Amino acid sequence: MNQANHQMETFGTLLRQYPQSSRFFDSCTPQQRQAILDQLPKLTSQAQLQGFVEHLPSAAL
Numbered sequence: 001m002n003q004a005n006h007q008m009e010t011f012g013t014l015l016r017q018y019p020q021s022s023r024f025f026d027s028c029t030p031q032q033r034q035a036i037l038d039q040l041p042k043l044t045s046q047a048q049l050q051g052f053v054e055h056l057p058s059a060a061l
Helices: 003-017 021-027 030-042 046-054
Strands: none
Touching: 003 021, 003 030, 003 046, 030 046
16 A cells, blocks of 8 residues: 555544544535645654644634
8 A cells, every 4th residue: 555545544544533623624625625635645654644633623724
């Protein structure tokens, strides 16, 4: 599995662990969702990805 697929899988897993973040992501427009997903390759550790998902509802889009 390549890095991008692994990040997407981890992102989905983390969204299930953070219901508020999941609701926020679900309420985004397709363009906002893509902007969020475009950030994933910039996150180089599990801790960064988890922090990103945990604080997703406070993201300024």
